[in-house]
Amino acid sequence: MPEVERDLLELTSRLTRSLVLTPEILHNWPCFLREFSRKLRQVFPFFYLFVGWKERKGYRVQVFGCCPRAGDKREKLRERIRKTLEDAEPDLRQRRFSFSFQTLEEDAVLPGEAEELSQVCKIVSLRNPAVWAAVGMGLPTSGFEIEPLLLILENLLSMLINLVLSVRVMEDYTRHLEFHATRDALTGLYNRWAFREFLSTETARAKRRGSRLAVLFLDVDNLKFINDFYGHEEGDRLLRSLAERISGQLRRGDILARYGGDEFVALLPDTGLQGAFSVARRILKSLRGFSFSTPDGKSLGISCSVGLAVFPDHATDPERLILLADRAMYRAKKKGKRGLEIPSPEDLSAEGFEPSGHLLTLLEAVEKRRIIPYFQPIVDLKRGGIFAYEVLMRLETDTGAPLPARKFISLAERIGLLGRMEEILWEKTLEKLSPSWGDFLLFFNVSPVALLRRDFLEHLEELWKKYRFSPEHLVLEITERESVLDLTELRILARKLRSRGIRFALDDFGSGYSSYRYLRHLPIDFIKIEGEFVRSMHRNEIDRAFVAGAVTLARTLGAGIVAEFVESEELADELRRLGVDYAQGYWLGKPAPEIRR
Incomplete structure (x- = not known):
């Protein structure tokens, strides 16, 4: 046997042995195709080799060999391969194809004329399992007239297409297994x-x-x-x-x-x-x-x-x-x-749960009811005297100095403890003030989320009966820290509370978009201006204009207007000139554990 033929048979034999499905081929399918194409070209100097298979969203074709980088030549090659596939299987004319190209030799070029190139192509389509594969080559028109060479090439392409089919079947089967391993068979949801x-x-x-x-x-x-x-x-x-x-x-x-x-x-x-x-x-x-x-x-x-x-x-x-x-x-x-x-x-607090230091403080405060009320006066700027008190939350500590709300309120909101803490504050307040009620109003901070708890109204009614407290003395301050996306339920509950004599205040007006949503949908009796606007209004024309605008809005709505952060007589006089009804701040009265009788 001539030396050339022996070398050809050895190369062909190695290629044939490589076309056996292994885990390595499955895991590195793109790399295998490129390496196989490179070795095949050493035996059969083709212009290009293409391998195609069906995916969920269409047909994918990978082309190896003399692949033009871009432009008309690449488009002509794409159309030539597609026409070969469609001529062999006319139904493919209506299908979606995606092509990818990999060059094996940078200096190799395609022949300029179609007559200088011939194509061989094999297509296999199975129904069960439903897979489709195609392989093909672009060959020189001369050099492959020897029948043994063509037979060897036909055999290699047949083995390659069988390997492509096997890979697709295994990938589909693996995908099927993965889907059912992660999905609930009844609903199709994740399991x-x-x-x-x-x-x-x-x-x-x-x-x-x-x-x-x-x-x-x-x-x-x-x-x-x-x-x-x-x-x-x-x-x-x-x-x-x-x-x-x-x-x-x-x-x-x-x-x-x-x-x-x-x-x-x-x-x-x-x-x-x-x-x-x-x-x-x-x-x-x-x-x-x-x-x-x-x-x-x-x-x-x-x-x-x-x-x-x-x-x-x-x-x-x-x-x-x-x-x-x-x-x-x-x-x-x-x-x-x-x-x-x-x-x-x-x-x-259950066994096995290790809370952080701040969280532990809150949990102990709830468990031991260490939440206490402090009262800050709200002064009538026109008539003088105390019009109402805002009830502020404090936590008792081992040091004796109460912890202000700004130290814990955000954490309490995030973990959902604020509602329980507010309940304790309500009861402690009414217990402290009972039985001699004054003529002043009590402003309680309450989040919209807390209002929407199913037992909120029921809990309030129990407290009214227990401490003989008239709901007409109660004002609920709606805070802007939490925004309710669906205001329908909140509006219904607000009407129920309003029918019992409870009034509503909008806290921190101007600090966020929620203010305007609550104004449109809730029966607001008082608007409390965000303190940052008040504090600097005598130095900042924009802040002063905002306060003046809030007064106009309150008048239009028939609501009272309250200014927070009033820290000087100068500010109080300016607010009075703008028509603000009520004021609250350290200059007028600091929060204290007792009220002025």
């Missing part, structure tokens, strides 16, 4: 395992970025009844409907999973307590109009109970975060349907 992986990844990311995330834990009320009475097929139908409905209320980037049975969990990246509240309420609201049609023609209302927890405010460990949200959900379920709860101080 418990996948959710825990996502949560672990997102908490690590949030820790690096110093951001927050929230977990919602949802439990379907009365699913057991539907399963028992109508059968599990109907229960499954309900779960699929709920999965779709809940998904529709989440934002882009949020992750919903079925955690098991009648439980769903949602991961809300880059979300704090108030954002999580908004999403949870949107879900609960969407379920109010949702009913489930049973086989016997009945329509059943369906609801969920929701618990939520926030990283890192409630917990930094992913497992602890899920546990806290789960506990909050069960507490919501015990209180009734459509409930929404956050971790309680008892949850946060």
Whole structure:
């Protein structure tokens, strides 16, 4: 046998042995194709080799060899290959193709005329499994007339296309396995395992970025009844409907999973307590109009109970975060349907939880009721004398010096303790002032989120009866720290409170966009101007103009106007000239544990 033929057979043999599917080929498929093309070109000096396969969004073709860098020549090569494929399989004319090109030799060029190049092509299309593959070559018109060479080339292309098919089948099978390993078979949502992986990844990311995330834990009320009475097929139908409905209320980037049975969990990246509240309420609201049609023609209302927890405010460990949200959900379920709860101080103090120093101070303050009221007078600028008192929150400390609200209020809001702390403050205040009530009003700070708690009005009514306090003396200061996206519920509750004689004040007017939303939707009786505008109004014309504008707005709305941060007689006189009704500040009276009788 001539030496040249022996070398050719050895090279061909090595190429043939390389066309056997191995894990290395699966993991490095693009690299394998390039290396195989390079070795094949040493045996058969082709102009180009193309390999194509079907993907979910169309057909992909990789071209190796003498690939023009850009322009008309590359477009002509693309069209030549596509025409070859379409001539072999006419249905491909309506399909979407994407091409990629890799040059094997920088100095190699394609022939200028089509007559100097011939193409060979093989296509295989299978139905089960549904895969498609194509391989082909652009060859010189001379040099391949020898039949043994053509037979060897045909054999190599047949083996290559079989390898392409095997790779596609394995990739599709792996993708199928991965999907079902991470998805709930009933709803198509992520399953418990996948959710825990996502949560672990997102908490690590949030820790690096110093951001927050929230977990919602949802439990379907009365699913057991539907399963028992109508059968599990109907229960499954309900779960699929709920999965779709809940998904529709989440934002882009949020992750919903079925955690098991009648439980769903949602991961809300880059979300704090108030954002999580908004999403949870949107879900609960969407379920109010949702009913489930049973086989016997009945329509059943369906609801969920929701618990939520926030990283890192409630917990930094992913497992602890899920546990806290789960506990909050069960507490919501015990209180009734459509409930929404956050971790309680008892949850946060539970065994195995290690709170930070500041959080520990708050937890102890709630547990030992170490929250005390301080009173700052609000003075009538026109008539003189004290018109009202704002009730301010302080924490008792071991040193004897009370801790002012600015030291803890943000943390209390983030972890959802502020509502409980406000309840203690209310009771301590009424207990302190009872039974001899004066004619003054009491201004209490309250967040919109706290107002929307289901038991807020009920708790107030209990306090009124217990301490014989008239609600006409009460003014609720709506703070701007928290903004409620859906004001419908807040408006309904405000009307109920107003019907009992309670008045409303808008705190820190001018500090944010929420001011104007609350003015439009709530029955505001007093507007309290953000103190920063007041403090510098005698030096800054813009601040003075803002205060004057706020007075005009209050007059138009029939509301009283209160200026905060009044620190001098000069400021008080200027405010009086502008028509401000009431003033509050250290010059008029510092917060104190007792009121002036």
